[in-house]
Amino acid sequence: MARIIVVTSGKGGVGKTTTSASISTGLAKRGHKTVVVDFDVGLRNLDLIMNCERRVVYDFVNVIQGDATLNQALIRDKRVDTLYILPTSQTREKEALTKEGVEKVINELAETFDYIICDSPAGIEHGALMALYYADEAVVVTNPEVSSVRDSDRILGILQSKSRRAEMGEDPVKEHLLLTRYNPDRVERGEMLSVADVEEILAIPLLGVIPESQVVLNASNQGLPVILETESDAGQAYDDAVARLLGEEREQRFMTNQKKGFFSRMFKGG
Amino acid sequence: MSNITAPGVQQVFQLKSASVSMTALELYYFDNDEFEETLRNKISQAPGFFRDIPLIISLEKYEGLDSELDFFKIIGACRRNSIHVIGVRGGNDDQRRLARGASLALMPGSGQRDKDHETTAEVADTPAAPAPQTAKEAAPAKIISQPVRSGQQVHAPEGDLVILAPVQAGAEVLAAGSIHVYGPLRGRALAGIHGSESARIFCQSLEAELVSIAGHYKISEDLQNNGWKSAVQIQLRDDLLVVAPLDKA
Numbered sequence: 001m002a003r004i005i006v007v008t009s010g011k012g013g014v015g016k017t018t019t020s021a022s023i024s025t026g027l028a029k030r031g032h033k034t035v036v037v038d039f040d041v042g043l044r045n046l047d048l049i050m051n052c053e054r055r056v057v058y059d060f061v062n063v064i065q066g067d068a069t070l071n072q073a074l075i076r077d078k079r080v081d082t083l084y085i086l087p088t089s090q091t092r093e094k095e096a097l098t099k100e101g102v103e104k105v106i107n108e109l110a111e112t113f114d115y116i117i118c119d120s121p122a123g124i125e126h127g128a129l130m131a132l133y134y135a136d137e138a139v140v141v142t143n144p145e146v147s148s149v150r151d152s153d154r155i156l157g158i159l160q161s162k163s164r165r166a167e168m169g170e171d172p173v174k175e176h177l178l179l180t181r182y183n184p185d186r187v188e189r190g191e192m193l194s195v196a197d198v199e200e201i202l203a204i205p206l207l208g209v210i211p212e213s214q215v216v217l218n219a220s221n222q223g224l225p226v227i228l229e230t231e232s233d234a235g236q237a238y239d240d241a242v243a244r245l246l247g248e249e250r251e252q253r254f255m256t257n258q259k260k261g262f263f264s265r266m267f268k269g270g
Numbered sequence: 271m272s273n274i275t276a277p278g279v280q281q282v283f284q285l286k287s288a289s290v291s292m293t294a295l296e297l298y299y300f301d302n303d304e305f306e307e308t309l310r311n312k313i314s315q316a317p318g319f320f321r322d323i324p325l326i327i328s329l330e331k332y333e334g335l336d337s338e339l340d341f342f343k344i345i346g347a348c349r350r351n352s353i354h355v356i357g358v359r360g361g362n363d364d365q366r367r368l369a370r371g372a373s374l375a376l377m378p379g380s381g382q383r384d385k386d387h388e389t390t391a392e393v394a395d396t397p398a399a400p401a402p403q404t405a406k407e408a409a410p411a412k413i414i415s416q417p418v419r420s421g422q423q424v425h426a427p428e429g430d431l432v433i434l435a436p437v438q439a440g441a442e443v444l445a446a447g448s449i450h451v452y453g454p455l456r457g458r459a460l461a462g463i464h465g466s467e468s469a470r471i472f473c474q475s476l477e478a479e480l481v482s483i484a485g486h487y488k489i490s491e492d493l494q495n496n497g498w499k500s501a502v503q504i505q506l507r508d509d510l511l512v513v514a515p516l517d518k519a
Contacts, residue, residue, distance in 0.1 A: 154420040
């Protein structure tokens, strides 16, 4: 059985696509056959972060409308060979994603893939609802600030009322909190909510904390999922998150500020 | 559950005891024009609330002449404003005879209790007409064990509402009776939505955007100084919302 995981947030710009890219890459690196699907019709970004924008011929909407087969639209990642990308359309409207069409594509993907990662658009409109509708699990990406937490709460409510699992009365969608852009210095100065604050408000289990880092931005600009930056804090934090998603126990890191001395910086390589 | 009769035979109906909250109009004297004008003013303050409600005329404080008491005019004025007069409460024998003449139901007065003091919950008290001999069945409490998230609304239209999880900012919980939140109350809580002034709100941590009992409300700003972020109960006393810590209750 394929596991269908939606990466969602409500709020825009918190790191959904970055997270989708890294989690799918991480799962694939561990040998799981994984596909990441871009649901953000009209704002095609995933292929940029995955560095495959020049190989897009057909897209998700073409497949839904029967203009192309799934195999024509799927793009195989050049770095990890068990990873595929289903890009979205840059020119269509979100309404092109019909419930039946999405179901057909998801079902077809579920026949061959172990993991289907759905990269949700921001908001709580049609596109976001379609991305979460068929999900078994949800990674709720949240920044440590009040408005992001509020929007995550909203999307959690929608997951528990408007997803297929909710409508069919099945077991609820399993929720994971991923706190991104975390800066322990700013938390200490009281400029950001702490992990404990966010956990207390949202009351869902913590999948991981991704520290704020220049590496994330650089990696995005180069079309490299940040999880492949294995030396960086952010890359390791994503690796931890993927391991936990697979049921591994890993201690939470990057939640406090470790002032690095000169020597440890020299010997551990940052 | 509603058809425990002879097997296979379905009755046309079954009589059940019911207890509903109603609005009482306490009449002091009657003048047709003044009456209708006052009524219209009251309605304009909350048009939605008064639309098609049942109303009883309370005669306990009536001081005008019996001869001025024209129930047909009262009913007419109310009808023109979409209010349905269904009966009278209290009154002397002559007044009650007039009421019966206008096909109104007769309810006993509410006794001596609130003769001396006006503010005791008229609205909530009225329906407690002597119930038939059947045991009175309380409306069951609605129990929610999942967090009520931002944008969600939970409504208990008959009884109490019990929530065993947080009520998040941007969420709304409403109940005809009391509201109990075994977690932080961060959203809006409206108890006694049908006018029950004895309804209360209980929560383990008061962080609400708004609390309301029988239409009397306080917003977050007004709640900051008393019991904020602690376990409290909120009740209505003399038309004022009173916040009191739970450990001293």
